[in-house]
Amino acid sequence: MAAAGRLSVHVRESPAAAPRTLVGPRRAPAGRLSSAAASEPAAPGAGPAARRELPPRLRQAEATKRKHQTSSEAPPAKRRNEASFLPARKAAAKETQRTFKGKAQKTFSPKKSLVGVTNGNREQKLCIRTSSLFKNNPEIPELHRPVVKQVQEKVFTSDAFHELDLHPHLISTINTVLNMTSMTSVQKQSIPALLEGRDALVRSQTGSGKTLAYCIPVVQSLQAMKPKIQRSEGPYALVLVPTRELALQSFDTVQKLLKPFTWIVPGVLMGGEKRKSEKARLRKGINILISTPGRLVDHIKSTKNIHFCRIRWLILDEADRILDLGFEKDITVILNALNAECQKRQNVLLSATLTEGVTWLAGISLLNPVRISVLDEHHGQSDLKGRTVPEASPLPACGELDSFAIPESLDQHVTLVPSKLRLVTLAAFILQKCKFEKDQKMLVFFSSCELVEFHYHLFLQTLPSCSGTLASGRPPSASTQLKFLRLHGNMAQEERTAVFQEFSHCETGILLCTDVAARGLDLPQVTWIVQYNAPSSPAEYIHRIGRTARIGCHGSSLLILAPSEAEYVNSLASHKINISEIKMEDILSVLTRDDCFKRSRWGSQKSRASGPQEIRERATVLQTVFEDYVHSNERRVSWAKKALQAFIRAYATYPRELKHIFHVRSLHLGHVAKSFGLRDAPQKLSVTTVKRRKANLNRPDLHKKSHSTHHRLAEILRSEYSSGMEAGIAKVEKQNKHAEPGSQPRIAVCSQCPALAVGKTKKHFP
Numbered sequence: 148m149a150a151a152g153r154l155s156v157h158v159r160e161s162p163a164a165a166p167r168t169l170v171g172p173r174r175a176p177a178g179r180l181s182s183a184a185a186s187e188p189a190a191p192g193a194g195p196a197a198r199r200e201l202p203p204r205l206r207q208a209e210a211t212k213r214k215h216q217t218s219s220e221a222p223p224a225k226r227r228n229e230a231s232f233l234p235a236r237k238a239a240a241k242e243t244q245r246t247f248k249g250k251a252q253k254t255f256s257p258k259k260s261l262v263g264v265t266n267g268n269r270e271q272k273l274c275i276r277t278s279s280l281f282k283n284n285p286e287i288p289e290l291h292r293p294v295v296k297q298v299q300e301k302v303f304t305s306d307a308f309h310e311l312d313l314h315p316h317l318i319s320t321i322n323t324v325l326n327m328t329s330m331t332s333v334q335k336q337s338i339p340a341l342l343e344g345r346d347a348l349v350r351s352q353t354g355s356g357k358t359l360a361y362c363i364p365v366v367q368s369l370q371a372m373k374p375k376i377q378r379s380e381g382p383y384a385l386v387l388v389p390t391r392e393l394a395l396q397s398f399d400t401v402q403k404l405l406k407p408f409t410w411i412v413p414g415v416l417m418g419g420e421k422r423k424s425e426k427a428r429l430r431k432g433i434n435i436l437i438s439t440p441g442r443l444v445d446h447i448k449s450t451k452n453i454h455f456c457r458i459r460w461l462i463l464d465e466a467d468r469i470l471d472l473g474f475e476k477d478i479t480v481i482l483n484a485l486n487a488e489c490q491k492r493q494n495v496l497l498s499a500t501l502t503e504g505v506t507w508l509a510g511i512s513l514l515n516p517v518r519i520s521v522l523d524e525h526h527g528q529s530d531l532k533g534r535t536v537p538e539a540s541p542l543p544a545c546g547e548l549d550s551f552a553i554p555e556s557l558d559q560h561v562t563l564v565p566s567k568l569r570l571v572t573l574a575a576f577i578l579q580k581c582k583f584e585k586d587q588k589m590l591v592f593f594s595s596c597e598l599v600e601f602h603y604h605l606f607l608q609t610l611p612s613c614s615g616t617l618a619s620g621r622p623p624s625a626s627t628q629l630k631f632l633r634l635h636g637n638m639a640q641e642e643r644t645a646v647f648q649e650f651s652h653c654e655t656g657i658l659l660c661t662d663v664a665a666r667g668l669d670l671p672q673v674t675w676i677v678q679y680n681a682p683s684s685p686a687e688y689i690h691r692i693g694r695t696a697r698i699g700c701h702g703s704s705l706l707i708l709a710p711s712e713a714e715y716v717n718s719l720a721s722h723k724i725n726i727s728e729i730k731m732e733d734i735l736s737v738l739t740r741d742d743c744f745k746r747s748r749w750g751s752q753k754s755r756a757s758g759p760q761e762i763r764e765r766a767t768v769l770q771t772v773f774e775d776y777v778h779s780n781e782r783r784v785s786w787a788k789k790a791l792q793a794f795i796r797a798y799a800t801y802p803r804e805l806k807h808i809f810h811v812r813s814l815h816l817g818h819v820a821k822s823f824g825l826r827d828a829p830q831k832l833s834v835t836t837v838k839r840r841k842a843n844l845n846r847p848d849l850h851k852k853s854h855s856t857h858h859r860l861a862e863i864l865r866s867e868y869s870s871g872m873e874a875g876i877a878k879v880e881k882q883n884k885h886a887e888p889g890s891q892p893r894i895a896v897c898s899q900c901p902a903l904a905v906g907k908t909k910k911h912f913p
């Protein structure tokens with residue numbers, strides 16, 4: 148049952164097949180989702196009395212829909228007036244209509260595309276029905292992309308590590324074990340400042356070497372302590388990171404640096420492991436402790452052998468995420484525990500994105516901090532000579548909060564795709580890059596665990612079977628075989644770690660993931676980042692795309708937006724993020740390179756379509772592959788519906804400042820359903836939070852609107868960044884792991900951390 152104030156989406160089945168328009172007090176356009184459901188919508192298939200209660204315009208829409216009942220098409224949806232922010236691309240739109248405008252539903256037989264159909268009976272399965280993908284779509288607006296000058300940083304310096312005053316063994320480890328000689332800009336600025344004993348707030352672009360920027364000073368200072376550190380003395384340095392994978396990665400780096408200093412013991416606490424064995428390791432002693440906040444809180448509360456009296460360093464990597472929603476209670480507990488035991492330590496906050504949260508914490512927590520920000524001197528904000536910004540300006544200037552540095556060698560793209568075509572466009576893009584191009588490694592970001600699971604199984608079961616004959620007649624080579632992996636917060640830890648390792652080491656592959664992979668992960672040779680669901684903030688956009696183009700390498704990104712979301716490009720531009728457009732048609736055109744998407748009409752006759760018509764037909768064949776898979780049994784249909792619900796749930800959690808772009812009311816349920824391989828929109832989908840909120844209008848105590856939004860967002864984040872100790876989750880994870888592809892996934896609802904009996908501390912640090 149959903150907790151009060153939390154979004155829940157209810158789907159009630161009804162025998163009628165036609166998609167429903169939901170009716171609420173604030174009426175949505177026909178076919179669009181209305182989140183306000185105070186007046187109960189007339190049920191599909193409900194009697195005439197119920198229908199009579201609909202306003203005349205909607206009654207008409209209902210009638211039109213009944214006419215369309217055999218197709219999954221909702222009646223033509225009236226577009227919202229998008230001209231206010233982007234004038235319609237009239238000429239181009241006409242062209243699109245001319246070339247892509249579909250006829251009504253057609254009958255055809257997709258060649259070699261029927262999932263679960265063996266070669267023998269494949270040809271017999273004719274007359275598969277797929278409604279038109281290219282009909283009644285909203286116009287794709289012309290993207291008047293403002294060209295902005297991106298903030299850029301210089302990654303490398305010509306200065307070598309041996310120029311620093313470090314232990315010779317540490318320098319030789321950096322040179323020989325890590326294979327590094329010159330410092331990056333952020334390392335050149337941070338290492339000396341931290342070795343002076345200063346607190347610091349460090350910002351530099353993704354993939355610029357921030358991990359070593361704090362690890363080297365920590366190791367240098369701890370190895371120099373006299374008398375030598377004893378393992379049994381416990382933690383001298385505490386490193387907090389938001390995810391388990393990042394904890395593992397940072398642990399790996401620290402371990403390498405400690406090779407010559409065997410008396411210093413590093414350790415990682417990250418959930419997923421048995422609490423008992425972590426307790427045992429803590430008892431033996433860990434000197435550099437790397438942990439996720441949730442897991443550390445669990446130990447603070449339950450492990451006697453954890454103490455912080457010798458802590459000299461506190462590092463918050465990805466500080467803005469750690470201080471963000473969902474972690475604030477954990478951080479409060481940790482800081483209170485630290486402050487109770489140790490009085491003097493060095494505090495370091497690092498991130499590629501400096502947000503208000505970090506600034507606030509820096510303001511109250513860092514003592515006489517140095518701010519290190521690597522920015523291009525051409526922008527007049529730089530300090531590339533290696534100087535650090537003096538105490539007089541420890542915090543960033545206001546304007547700096549709004550723009551982020553982006554790796555110079557990162558090409559960013561956006562494509563506008565109507566909802567119905569999203570799934571085929573994503574699949575075509577994956578095929579284009581990972582089947583027809585060599586050595587591509589791709590990350591695809593989704594908004595929730597359920598979406599990752601759904602698309603993972605769907606693509607795993609369908610796309611490799613589409614890798615039949617290329618248009619050239621050649622069979623695909625082994626190197627063009629598609630390898631799908633997935634990573635999200637609801638997976639069992641062993642599987643998460645295995646996937647992380649596998650994707651790190653493989654040369655090609657497609658990792659479908661949630662934001663659990665957005666922060667800090669250093670996955671080698673990633674060439675493409677695809678954002679299938681837009682991120683909830685520009686900072687998250689930066690971190691997601693930052694998984695490619697690291698440390699001076701080249702990389703590309705693609706953001707997939709619905710036409711109604713086009714304004715998001717302007718929103719990114721206001722943060723100095725520059726994106727160029729790729730046309731959806733150009734992505735779909737790759738399907739003409741693969742003969743398994745060739746359509747044959749009525750069994751044998753090949754389609755003679757060419758150009759845009761051929762692309763349209765092949766996209767329809769691919770959509771049919773997906774729909775066949777989803778509709779091949781009831782469990783898969785219900786699974787797709789759950790994924791659709793999860794999508795809408797996540798869509799409802801965009802922050803207020805983005806609601807004018809991403810609002811559930813602008814979603815067309817029938818069209819969105821197609822992007823989940825559903826032929827019909829689920830019946831009576833209602834988002835009951837709004838209803839509940841309405842009902843609470845007379846309850847001033849429940850008026851904390853922003854709190855409930857925060858709470859929902861925190862719940863979602865928490866499911867991604869959980870400590871791994873939540874009761875019951877392990878069981879669900881295990882069941883999911885062994886679930887049959889396409890079977891009903893059990894969705895673990897990660898509970899909030901139990902209420903913590905610690906009040907908010909005003910001053911956390913000495």
Ligand SMILES: Nc1ncnc2c1ncn2[C@@H]1O[C@H](COP(=O)(O)OP(=O)(O)OP(=O)(O)O)[C@@H](O)[C@H]1O
Pocket residue numbers: 327328329330331334351352353354355356357358359498499666667668669693697698
């Ligand atoms: N001086 C250096 N020379 C060569 N490679 C380096 C150097 N410093 C770091 N690297 C490599 O650069 C990559 C990125 O480093 P790191 O993960 O620390 O970046 P980051 O700034 O923390 O990124 P993010 O903001 O995404 O967390 C790693 O593979 C690391 O080994």
